[in-house]
Amino acid sequence: MTENEFSISVKAHAKSLISHALKFTKDLDDANDLVQDTLVKATRFAYRCDYQTNTKVWLFVIMRNTFINNYHKNVRHRSRVVREDEVSAGQMTYSAAANGAETSFAMDDIKKALNSLPKIYSVPFIRYFEGYKYQEIADELNLPLGTVKTYIHHARLRLKKLLKQYN
Template identity: 60%
Template sequence: MTQKEFSETISLHAPSLKSHALHFTKDPEDANDLLQETLLKATRFVSKFEDGTNIKGWLFVIMKNTFINNYKRSLKTRDRTVQEDEITSANLHYSASTNSSVGSFILQDINLALAMLPDKYSVPFIRYFEGYKYHEIAEELHLPLGTVKTYIHEARILLKKYLKQYQS
């Protein structure tokens, strides 16, 4: 079988391969990527195909193996990311500061700076720092969203001014 004949033959199987790829990935874009990678591998390894055997079955095996390999690769990447993300701020605090008293002085300065903020700035800022969204803070404090954003912005400006000695 010539390269041209082979390409024409695998092109005939593309629609059923795409359907199969969609079954694996559950996403049309990922299915297109898997189909393209399958056809590319089939073209690259045409010498491994034995004439007279089931070409459609061969293509499906390539697709299945490609999907499995990609899935395993994504799991390894995800595991590495999760391990890196599990470093807590408490662990970082101990590793980042060689002297714990330095850290306590910094924390005292931060708390003092927060105490110096007017309540209308400190309360929204602390809520934002705790992870609340702007709209959640606005609802809780019965303030307009724009006002909450302004108060948090003003709190940042004042905190930068109060903690100027820590800027690098």
């Protein structure tokens, strides 16, 4: 089907699209938005519509799927907002205090783990953690690039083993 034929076919079904959208949304503005979303998708995938395809049915299926997808998206958003609203100030204060204490213990454990690493591993790892690139670390420490990567890899493995309780 050519673009012109497709356009004529869509225009012929415009009124029925709006009335069908009203059945879903029960609101004229939302129905117009749904029709617009449907037509955008239909235009984007017009190449899939051929002479054997009933354009009206095809457009209605696109509309139904678009409405369902938007509905599910809105439900997820509303449930997320409700959950956030249910948290009281008292719960937030308790949570912040508990998180602060846990963070303090975790940081102490991380420092101990880093200090237990051999210096040959800890220096390249800390530089990498600070945001330096492998090549920059290799240049700074006068080491081959592959050696720096190996040291950082071994440091990660040892730290992972030492800090497995936080995994």
